[in-house]
Each structure stands twice: as C-alpha cells, then as structure tokens.
Amino acid sequence: MSEVSEALIMTGRSIRISRRNVDALITSMALPVMLLLIFVYFFGGAIKTDTRSYVTYVVPGVLLLCAGFGSSNTAIAVTEDLKGGIIDRFRSLDIGGTQILAGHVFASVARNLLATSLVLALAFAIGFRPTATLPGWLAATTILLAFILALSWLSAAVGLLAKSPEAAGGFTFFVSFLPYPSSAFVPTSTMPDWLQAFADNQPVTQVIESLRGLLLDQPVGATPWIALAWCTGILTASAAASGALFRRRTA
Secondary structure (H helix, E strand, C coil), X not given: CCHHHHHHHHHHHHHHHHHHCHHHHHHHHHHHHHHHHHHHHHHHHHCCCCCXXXXXXXXXXXXXXXXXXXXXXXXXXXXXXXXXXXXXXXXXXXXXXXXXXXXXXXXXXHHHHXXXXXXXXXXXXXXXXCCCCHHHHHHHHHHHHHHHHHHHHHHHHHHHHCCCHHHHHCXXXXXXXXXXXXXXXXXXXXXXXXXXXXXXXXXXXXXXXHHHHHHCCCCCCCHHHHHHHHHHHHHHHHHHHHHHHHHHHCC
C-alpha cells in the first residue's frame, strides 16, 4: 500500500472519529458563529473602521478564529491516540508516523473547511458583501488554506508534546487568544504603541490583512507574500518537529 493511500485511510479514520464526537464537532463550529454574531451585533455599532460595515471588517478575523478552534481538536486527537495505544497497532501494520499524523491534519483541514463555509454563509446572511474578483477569491482561499494547514500541523506537534488530552486542550486558549492582539476585530492603530508593534508584525495580522484586502479588492502590496511566508515557515517547522517528536514518543 502506498504512503498516499495510507494517509487517506488515516484521514478517513480521523473524520469518522470526529463524526462520533458530536459535542466537540458542534462546539468547534458553533463558537465562531456565536463570536461573529456577538462582535457584529454587540460591539459593531461602537467600533469605527474604514470599511462600509463592521461585518465586512470582522469576517476575516472570525475565519481565523474558526481555524484555531477547529485545529485545536487535532492536538487532542493525537494525544488520545498516543495515550490509547492505537499507535502501536498501526506501527505493527507498518503504517508510518507521517501517514498517521497526516490523517489527523487532513481531517482537521476538512473540518475547518466545513466550519468556514458555515461562517461565510452566516456572514453573507447578515450583510457581508465582498467585492473580490475571481483571482482575489482564489488568492484569499489559498492563503486561508495555507494558514489552516500550518496551524493543523502545529496542533499535531502540540499533541505529541502534551502528556494528556486535557493538556493538549490548553492549546485552544493560545490559538483563540492570538487573533485578539491583531487587526482581527479593531484597527491596530487604536492600540497602545507597545501592543501595536506586536500586533502589526505577528503572523495572524498578516493573514487577516491579506484576506481583508483581497476580499474587498483593495491594494495589498506584499502582505499576501509575507502571510504565505509565515504559513510556510510554521508548516515546515511544525512538520519537522512532529516527525522528530513522533519518533521520540514511540521509540
């Protein structure tokens, strides 16, 4: 059996596990939806941005929150596999660690795409009106997919580091917090100078500004390339770390 076939089988297994864990699946999809409604209807009237409506401004940030909630389940799933002993069974079948981890990552991407579609559908229903061209949509989709993939591999590495599913679940807090000190919900120009310096140069802001500019058909300069560079760096480092950590945990 080829490595690609094994990875697809592991992906199918991870998706089936997600379907059985209905509570976690609903939570990862419901939270971004609730946050979108809260920010638009609770805070949107008090926040001034340079877009036509606050919902248009906030959607890219909520999409990244969605990616964070969805990928954090990957860390928990990887830790549960290690704790449950199923990894030894897979290794006895000559299934490599890369294929096992890739199955979790690809399933995370599938879950995130479903949650992202749900958030976008709600956003359109409450007034989100992007003006992107077809190339703009394709570029925005590529950047979002790259971010989801990078975050999913990072989650897999965290799952290999964690000693318990509860500890792996703590990754949710970190990922869900990172969009807040960024341009996700308010312009960074409204932040204190010390915080603005961090917010302007962290990867989440680069991804959000790329998505926002592309979806609104605004000039983006080199920001999409910077965002892709961040995603590539995170993905490369996380995949390499995951391989090394898997070998150490299963030695």
